Amino acid sequence: GQNIDQPTEMTATEGAIVQINCTYQTSGFNGLFWYQQHAGEAPTFLSYNVLDGLEEKGRFSSFLSRSKGYSYLLLKELQMKDSASYLCAVGDSNYQLIWGAGTKLIIKP
Amino acid sequence: IAGITQAPTSQILAAGRRMTLRCTQDMRHNAMYWYRQDLGLGLRLIHYSNTAGTTGKGEVPDGYSVSRANTDDFPLTLASAVPSQTSVYFCASSRLAGETDTQYFGPGTRLTVL
Numbered sequence: 001g002q003n004i005d006q007p008t009e010m011t012a013t014e015g016a017i018v019q020i021n022c023t024y025q026t027s028g029f030n031g032l033f034w035y036q037q038h039a040g041e042a043p044t045f046l047s048y049n050v051l052d053g054l055e056e057k058g059r060f061s062s063f064l065s066r067s068k069g070y071s072y073l074l075l076k077e078l079q080m081k082d083s084a085s086y087l088c089a090v091g092d093s094n095y096q097l098i099w100g101a102g103t104k105l106i107i108k109p
Numbered sequence: 110i111a112g113i114t115q116a117p118t119s120q121i122l123a124a125g126r127r128m129t130l131r132c133t134q135d136m137r138h139n140a141m142y143w144y145r146q147d148l149g150l151g152l153r154l155i156h157y158s159n160t161a162g163t164t165g166k167g168e169v170p171d172g173y174s175v176s177r178a179n180t181d182d183f184p185l186t187l188a189s190a191v192p193s194q195t196s197v198y199f200c201a202s203s204r205l206a207g208e209t210d211t212q213y214f215g216p217g218t219r220l221t222v223l
Contacts, residue, residue: 091209
């Protein structure tokens with residue numbers, strides 16, 4: 001079967017750095033996405049990785065290792081507005097996205 | 110409008126009733142999707158469409174039907190609602206079809222079936 005694993009919940013302090021991990025087992029691999037979802041709102045696109053390595057976009061970075069079936073999202077200089085759920089999704093062999101359940105990130109002052 | 114709109118925002122529905130959730134995009138995207146999101150579970154694909162006139166089944170299609178008469182609209186119909194269909198429903202679209210592409214989501218419809 002296909003599976004995406006992420007921690008259910010993480011807590012971090014404002015101004016700090018947090019790393020949210022995602023491991024996947026899918027039928028094929030056609031890219032990995034990270035989305036942010038604030039409570040009661042729609043998911044919004046953060047990043048996309050298709051090759052191994054680190055993609056940096058401002059305070060957010062995403063890393064991929066295809067051989068390990070592993071990705072992480074790194075958030076730097078945390079702000080209160082970063083409190084949200086972070087969703088990992090992988091494109092499978094049919095080019096459909098398989099979604100993890102999401103990691104709820106709680107930021108404390 | 111810019112992006113994807115969904116209607117209604119929320120709905121309480123009696124079991125056995127028929128309901129259509131509406132979705133409209135103005136980005137001229139080729140592919141559209143319907144997901145449901147339940148607590149503790151990832152987004153699950155119900156149906157998708159790669160182009161007007163074609164639709165496909167996702168992971169959880171039973172009890173749902175869709176149509177794609179034109180590029181912009183992709184309604185989702187529950188023929189006879191059951192309590193297990195209580196969920197938040199998101200419509201999404203992507204420019205490219207038949208390959209992995211960034212999906213853009215509507216604001217969602219919160220549906221409660223009693």
